Amino acid sequence: MTDGANQNSRAVRDQVLSFMKDHARPAGGKRAARPAVAPQVNLAPAFTDLPEHKQIVAQAAAGDQLGIDNPFFRSHAGAAGATTVVDGRTLINFASYDYLGMNRHAEVLSAAKNAVDRYGISASASRLVAGERPIHGELESKIAGFYGVESAIVFVSGYLTNVATIGTLLGPEDLVIHDEFIHNSALIGAKLSGSHRRLFRHNDMDDLERVLRSVTGRHRRVLVVVEGVYSMDGDVADLPRLIELRSQYGFWLMVDDAHALGVIGDTGRGTAEYHGCNPRDVDIWMGTLSKTTASCGGYVAGSEALVTLLKGSAGGFIYSVGLAPALAAAAWTSLDLIDREPERVARMRRNGHLFYELARKRGLDTGVSVGCSVIPVIIGDSLRAAQLSNDLMATGINVMPIIHPAVPEGLARLRFFITSEHTPEQIDYAVTQTAEKLEALVERNFGIGSVDIEAVLRRMAAEA
Numbered sequence: 001m002t003d004g005a006n007q008n009s010r011a012v013r014d015q016v017l018s019f020m021k022d023h024a025r026p027a028g029g030k031r032a033a034r035p036a037v038a039p040q041v042n043l044a045p046a047f048t049d050l051p052e053h054k055q056i057v058a059q060a061a062a063g064d065q066l067g068i069d070n071p072f073f074r075s076h077a078g079a080a081g082a083t084t085v086v087d088g089r090t091l092i093n094f095a096s097y098d099y100l101g102m103n104r105h106a107e108v109l110s111a112a113k114n115a116v117d118r119y120g121i122s123a124s125a126s127r128l129v130a131g132e133r134p135i136h137g138e139l140e141s142k143i144a145g146f147y148g149v150e151s152a153i154v155f156v157s158g159y160l161t162n163v164a165t166i167g168t169l170l171g172p173e174d175l176v177i178h179d180e181f182i183h184n185s186a187l188i189g190a191k192l193s194g195s196h197r198r199l200f201r202h203n204d205m206d207d208l209e210r211v212l213r214s215v216t217g218r219h220r221r222v223l224v225v226v227e228g229v230y231s232m233d234g235d236v237a238d239l240p241r242l243i244e245l246r247s248q249y250g251f252w253l254m255v256d257d258a259h260a261l262g263v264i265g266d267t268g269r270g271t272a273e274y275h276g277c278n279p280r281d282v283d284i285w286m287g288t289l290s291k292t293t294a295s296c297g298g299y300v301a302g303s304e305a306l307v308t309l310l311k312g313s314a315g316g317f318i319y320s321v322g323l324a325p326a327l328a329a330a331a332w333t334s335l336d337l338i339d340r341e342p343e344r345v346a347r348m349r350r351n352g353h354l355f356y357e358l359a360r361k362r363g364l365d366t367g368v369s370v371g372c373s374v375i376p377v378i379i380g381d382s383l384r385a386a387q388l389s390n391d392l393m394a395t396g397i398n399v400m401p402i403i404h405p406a407v408p409e410g411l412a413r414l415r416f417f418i419t420s421e422h423t424p425e426q427i428d429y430a431v432t433q434t435a436e437k438l439e440a441l442v443e444r445n446f447g448i449g450s451v452d453i454e455a456v457l458r459r460m461a462a463e464a
């Protein structure tokens with residue numbers, strides 16, 4: 001029996017003993033007073049007994065049994081950029097989203113250091129009370145100006161930005177319609193808001209229209225959420241069509257530009273610039289400070305009224321500490337540099353294009369990616385993807401496998417983040433190695449289909 005099962009049975013036994021004690025007849029024969037609360041089934045099982053816990057442990061154990069090193073949670077020794085150091089080895093790095101190389105940019109570093117000297121590490125309070133610093137307002141003005149909209153608000157995390165924004169604007173009488181591959185933060189935001197939820201097929205505007213036709217008039221408010229550049233697939237939202245549908249059906253349009261800011265559009269202004277659309281035709285621009293701007297946090301940009309509303313009532317803003325001043329300063333400086341060093345955006349785009357072209361020439365499946373910041377190489381089989389990632393690491397390349405549930409079953413992939421700092425030689429080497437190592441795995445028929453899962457489970461059970 002496992003430790004968890006032991007603990008669980010001990011807990012049940014303790015409950016039974018306590019019940020018997022409470023109900024025991026005293027020597028005089030009179031029944032003891034009934035306890036105020038009747039004992040019940042174990043409402044606080046050991047965490048190790050939860051099926052969710054067991055599944056995680058089983059997945060890790062299966063990897064061990066199959067001899068696949070766990071590619072996750074590897075520790076990196078320094079600042080990640082086009083290269084990174086893991087276990088003392090310098091690797092070409094395609095796993096960090098420092099798209100424009102701001103994470104090691106001297107000006108960004110010195111802006112953050114100056115902010116630390118001036119403001120200390122923490123804002124030390126919610127901005128509403130004592131946490132406001134000048135750099136917060138300056139960053140928000142910068143973001144609003146960058147998007148060409150009235151105003152902006154920053155939160156301490158990108159994930160929180162989606163959860164707090166959707167949760168503030170929508171409730172049980174409302175509807176969130178989202179792309180089937182929308183980021184988990186928007187999905188959880190929609191779930192926690194208690195609103196109704198519908199999804200449409202990935203980037204399929206006809207399917208979105210079908211959903212819109214079926215729901216019109218039945219809800220108090222309707223929000224449609226998409227990503228500018230999709231984080232797992234690297235394709236771009238069809239913004240012109242979304243704006244058209246918005247004016248036809250009347251809904252709030254929210255675009256998560258996390259992987260588009262600084263990446264697409266001639267001057268890196270993201271999805272609106274890429275399509276030549278008016279940014280004011282989008283109600284809610286959302287993005288993160290953790291990608292192109294090499295910081296941490298998230299933002300919403302839009303109308304003055306939207307920002308007033310969020311600053312006045314979003315729990316994730318009001319009841320959370322203000323963004324650390326050094327992070328705000330780093331993000332401000334990165335945004336400034338996008339305009340002052342436009343060649344970074346151009347280089348990033350050239351690199352994305354180069355990777356994409358070389359990969360396709362080698363017959364790699366890049367899915368629907370347009371070849372910019374995010375380029376997946378679709379493998380299909382999760383085990384094969386994990387092993388390919390390890391094989392590439394052995395040749396000096398760091399790239400992460402993305403497996404279910406982050407992507408649908410059968411669509412496991414390696415996800416390459418391309419930056420302005422990669423050299424053409426690094427890109428060429430990575431594509432060549434990926435194609436060769438993948439071919440070798442295919443030849444060996446390595447993958448879940450070639451594994452005797454029953455035997456692995458039996459081995460695991462025997463060792464438990």
Ligand SMILES: Cc1ncc(COP(=O)(O)O)c(C=O)c1O
Pocket residue numbers: 157158159160162183185227231256258259288289290291296297298
């Ligand atoms: C599309 C998208 N939205 C939101 C987030 C959350 O942002 P953060 O990691 O900065 O909290 C991510 C993170 O990867 C993302 O890819």
